[in-house]
Amino acid sequence: MTYSAEGFGKLSRNYHDAYRSNLIRSKYVEQPRPVLVNNWEATYFDFDADKLYHIAEEAKNIGLDMFVLDDGWFGKRDNALLLSADLVQ
Structure with missing residues:
Protein backbone atom coordinates (compact mmCIF):
# COMPACT_ATOMS: atom_id res chain seq x y z
CA MET A 1 0.00 0.00 0.00
CA THR A 2 1.24 3.50 -0.73
CA TYR A 3 0.21 7.10 -0.32
CA SER A 4 1.20 10.35 -2.00
CA ALA A 5 0.09 13.92 -1.62
CA GLU A 6 2.04 14.66 -4.83
CA GLY A 7 -0.37 13.13 -7.35
CA PHE A 8 -0.63 9.94 -9.37
CA GLY A 9 2.90 10.21 -10.77
CA LYS A 10 4.47 10.00 -7.30
CA LEU A 11 1.97 7.34 -6.29
CA SER A 12 2.98 5.26 -9.31
CA ARG A 13 6.69 5.70 -8.54
CA ASN A 14 6.07 4.64 -4.91
CA TYR A 15 4.23 1.54 -6.10
CA HIS A 16 6.94 0.58 -8.58
CA ASP A 17 9.71 1.15 -6.03
CA ALA A 18 7.90 -1.08 -3.51
CA TYR A 19 7.34 -3.75 -6.15
CA ARG A 20 10.99 -3.71 -7.24
CA SER A 21 12.25 -3.78 -3.65
CA ASN A 22 9.99 -6.52 -2.31
CA LEU A 23 8.48 -8.68 -5.03
CA ILE A 24 10.78 -8.99 -8.04
CA ARG A 25 13.50 -11.60 -7.73
CA SER A 26 15.07 -11.10 -11.15
CA LYS A 27 18.73 -10.18 -11.47
CA TYR A 28 17.50 -7.43 -13.80
CA VAL A 29 15.65 -5.43 -11.14
CA GLU A 30 18.24 -2.67 -11.16
CA GLN A 31 19.84 -3.18 -14.56
CA PRO A 32 18.65 -3.20 -18.17
CA ARG A 33 17.08 -6.41 -19.38
Missing part, protein backbone atom coordinates in the same frame (compact mmCIF):
# COMPACT_ATOMS: atom_id res chain seq x y z
CA PRO A 34 18.51 -8.23 -22.41
CA VAL A 35 17.16 -7.02 -25.74
CA LEU A 36 15.74 -9.75 -27.94
CA VAL A 37 14.39 -10.36 -31.42
CA ASN A 38 11.44 -12.68 -31.96
CA ASN A 39 10.98 -14.35 -35.36
CA TRP A 40 7.16 -14.45 -35.42
CA GLU A 41 6.35 -11.10 -37.06
CA ALA A 42 9.18 -11.53 -39.57
CA THR A 43 8.37 -15.07 -40.66
CA TYR A 44 4.99 -16.29 -39.38
CA PHE A 45 4.90 -19.91 -40.65
CA ASP A 46 7.33 -19.34 -43.53
CA PHE A 47 10.83 -20.05 -42.23
CA ASP A 48 13.69 -22.47 -42.48
CA ALA A 49 17.08 -22.77 -40.79
CA ASP A 50 18.74 -20.35 -43.23
CA LYS A 51 16.12 -17.63 -42.72
CA LEU A 52 16.29 -17.98 -38.94
CA TYR A 53 20.09 -17.91 -39.00
CA HIS A 54 20.01 -14.70 -41.06
CA ILE A 55 17.64 -13.03 -38.57
CA ALA A 56 19.81 -14.12 -35.64
CA GLU A 57 23.00 -12.88 -37.34
CA GLU A 58 21.45 -9.48 -38.10
CA ALA A 59 20.24 -9.23 -34.51
CA LYS A 60 23.76 -9.99 -33.29
CA ASN A 61 25.22 -7.37 -35.65
CA ILE A 62 23.09 -4.61 -34.12
CA GLY A 63 23.83 -5.69 -30.56
CA LEU A 64 20.72 -7.62 -29.57
CA ASP A 65 21.27 -10.15 -26.81
CA MET A 66 18.87 -12.96 -27.61
CA PHE A 67 16.99 -14.66 -30.47
CA VAL A 68 13.60 -16.23 -29.71
CA LEU A 69 12.19 -18.92 -32.00
CA ASP A 70 8.53 -18.19 -31.36
CA ASP A 71 6.90 -20.83 -33.54
CA GLY A 72 8.06 -24.05 -35.10
CA TRP A 73 10.25 -25.48 -32.38
CA PHE A 74 7.63 -28.14 -31.63
CA GLY A 75 7.04 -29.38 -35.17
CA LYS A 76 5.31 -28.51 -38.43
CA ARG A 77 2.52 -25.97 -38.11
CA ASP A 78 1.25 -23.98 -41.08
CA ASN A 79 -1.89 -22.23 -39.86
CA ALA A 80 -3.10 -20.39 -36.82
CA LEU A 81 -6.01 -22.78 -36.28
CA LEU A 82 -3.71 -25.61 -35.23
CA LEU A 83 -2.70 -24.90 -31.67
CA SER A 84 0.69 -25.89 -30.33
CA ALA A 85 -1.08 -27.99 -27.69
CA ASP A 86 -2.59 -30.06 -30.53
CA LEU A 87 0.90 -31.22 -31.50
CA VAL A 88 1.74 -32.71 -28.11
CA GLN A 89 0.87 -36.39 -27.83
Whole structure:
Protein backbone atom coordinates (compact mmCIF):
# COMPACT_ATOMS: atom_id res chain seq x y z
CA MET A 1 0.00 0.00 0.00
CA THR A 2 1.24 3.50 -0.73
CA TYR A 3 0.21 7.10 -0.32
CA SER A 4 1.20 10.35 -2.00
CA ALA A 5 0.09 13.92 -1.62
CA GLU A 6 2.04 14.66 -4.83
CA GLY A 7 -0.37 13.13 -7.35
CA PHE A 8 -0.63 9.94 -9.37
CA GLY A 9 2.90 10.21 -10.77
CA LYS A 10 4.47 10.00 -7.30
CA LEU A 11 1.97 7.34 -6.29
CA SER A 12 2.98 5.26 -9.31
CA ARG A 13 6.69 5.70 -8.54
CA ASN A 14 6.07 4.64 -4.91
CA TYR A 15 4.23 1.54 -6.10
CA HIS A 16 6.94 0.58 -8.58
CA ASP A 17 9.71 1.15 -6.03
CA ALA A 18 7.90 -1.08 -3.51
CA TYR A 19 7.34 -3.75 -6.15
CA ARG A 20 10.99 -3.71 -7.24
CA SER A 21 12.25 -3.78 -3.65
CA ASN A 22 9.99 -6.52 -2.31
CA LEU A 23 8.48 -8.68 -5.03
CA ILE A 24 10.78 -8.99 -8.04
CA ARG A 25 13.50 -11.60 -7.73
CA SER A 26 15.07 -11.10 -11.15
CA LYS A 27 18.73 -10.18 -11.47
CA TYR A 28 17.50 -7.43 -13.80
CA VAL A 29 15.65 -5.43 -11.14
CA GLU A 30 18.24 -2.67 -11.16
CA GLN A 31 19.84 -3.18 -14.56
CA PRO A 32 18.65 -3.20 -18.17
CA ARG A 33 17.08 -6.41 -19.38
CA PRO A 34 18.51 -8.23 -22.41
CA VAL A 35 17.16 -7.02 -25.74
CA LEU A 36 15.74 -9.75 -27.94
CA VAL A 37 14.39 -10.36 -31.42
CA ASN A 38 11.44 -12.68 -31.96
CA ASN A 39 10.98 -14.35 -35.36
CA TRP A 40 7.16 -14.45 -35.42
CA GLU A 41 6.35 -11.10 -37.06
CA ALA A 42 9.18 -11.53 -39.57
CA THR A 43 8.37 -15.07 -40.66
CA TYR A 44 4.99 -16.29 -39.38
CA PHE A 45 4.90 -19.91 -40.65
CA ASP A 46 7.33 -19.34 -43.53
CA PHE A 47 10.83 -20.05 -42.23
CA ASP A 48 13.69 -22.47 -42.48
CA ALA A 49 17.08 -22.77 -40.79
CA ASP A 50 18.74 -20.35 -43.23
CA LYS A 51 16.12 -17.63 -42.72
CA LEU A 52 16.29 -17.98 -38.94
CA TYR A 53 20.09 -17.91 -39.00
CA HIS A 54 20.01 -14.70 -41.06
CA ILE A 55 17.64 -13.03 -38.57
CA ALA A 56 19.81 -14.12 -35.64
CA GLU A 57 23.00 -12.88 -37.34
CA GLU A 58 21.45 -9.48 -38.10
CA ALA A 59 20.24 -9.23 -34.51
CA LYS A 60 23.76 -9.99 -33.29
CA ASN A 61 25.22 -7.37 -35.65
CA ILE A 62 23.09 -4.61 -34.12
CA GLY A 63 23.83 -5.69 -30.56
CA LEU A 64 20.72 -7.62 -29.57
CA ASP A 65 21.27 -10.15 -26.81
CA MET A 66 18.87 -12.96 -27.61
CA PHE A 67 16.99 -14.66 -30.47
CA VAL A 68 13.60 -16.23 -29.71
CA LEU A 69 12.19 -18.92 -32.00
CA ASP A 70 8.53 -18.19 -31.36
CA ASP A 71 6.90 -20.83 -33.54
CA GLY A 72 8.06 -24.05 -35.10
CA TRP A 73 10.25 -25.48 -32.38
CA PHE A 74 7.63 -28.14 -31.63
CA GLY A 75 7.04 -29.38 -35.17
CA LYS A 76 5.31 -28.51 -38.43
CA ARG A 77 2.52 -25.97 -38.11
CA ASP A 78 1.25 -23.98 -41.08
CA ASN A 79 -1.89 -22.23 -39.86
CA ALA A 80 -3.10 -20.39 -36.82
CA LEU A 81 -6.01 -22.78 -36.28
CA LEU A 82 -3.71 -25.61 -35.23
CA LEU A 83 -2.70 -24.90 -31.67
CA SER A 84 0.69 -25.89 -30.33
CA ALA A 85 -1.08 -27.99 -27.69
CA ASP A 86 -2.59 -30.06 -30.53
CA LEU A 87 0.90 -31.22 -31.50
CA VAL A 88 1.74 -32.71 -28.11
CA GLN A 89 0.87 -36.39 -27.83
